[in-house]
Amino acid sequence: MNINLLEPDLLLTHRFGVFFFQAGVLPNMxxxxxQKVSGLQADINMDSINEGGQNLYTHRIPTGASYSNLVLERGLLSRSLLNRSFQDAFSEFRFSPSNVLVTVFNDENKPASGWLFLKAYPVKWSFSNLDASANEVVIETMELAYTSFQTISV
Incomplete structure (x- = not known):
């Protein structure tokens, strides 16, 4: 597959932002x-139905959609409202679902495309290993489940 890197419609993966919209509050800057976003995946679930007397094939029908968890990675921040909502979920089992917008920017740093994740809430929170012999940033990984997502074209 030949890809023309000079094509203006192709978006680069290193220009993006993640915006959390919770209870009408503007996102914290x-x-x-x-550093990384993954889990941008949706699948259609299928069921197979056998037809009586037909042994050569089965009918496949869609039964619903399923979504991968949204996984966000970044350097650990000591003062973060997002960390507070994760702390509420894992320490007090209190959830405040929010909508999350992942936006890809073009070469002029203007929004070009994105995904809106609806009713997202924390399901996993992990941190990189601490190593006294390494001089590395502590990486925080946040995983969110959500009801559905929509693609957005700007």
């Missing part, structure tokens, strides 16, 4: 910067 510290909580929009992430």
């Amino acid at each position: 510290l909580d929009i910067r992430f």
Whole structure:
């Protein structure tokens, strides 16, 4: 597959932002910067139905959609509203679902495309290993489940 890197419609993967919208509150500017985003995946679930007397094939019908968890990685921040909501979920089992917008920017740093994740809430929170012999940033990994997502074209 030949890809013309000079094509203006192709978006680069290193220009993106993650925006959390919770209870009408504007996103915290510290909580929009992430090193990596993964889990941008949706699947259609299928069931197979056998037809009586037909042994050559089965009918496959869609039964619903399923979504991968949204996984966000960044350097650990000591003061973060997002960390507070994760702390509430894992320490007090209190959840405040929010909508999350992942936006890809073009070469002029203007929004070009994105995904809106609806009713996202924390399901996993992990940190990189601490190593006294290494001089590395502590990486925080945040995983969110959500009800569905929509693609957005700008």
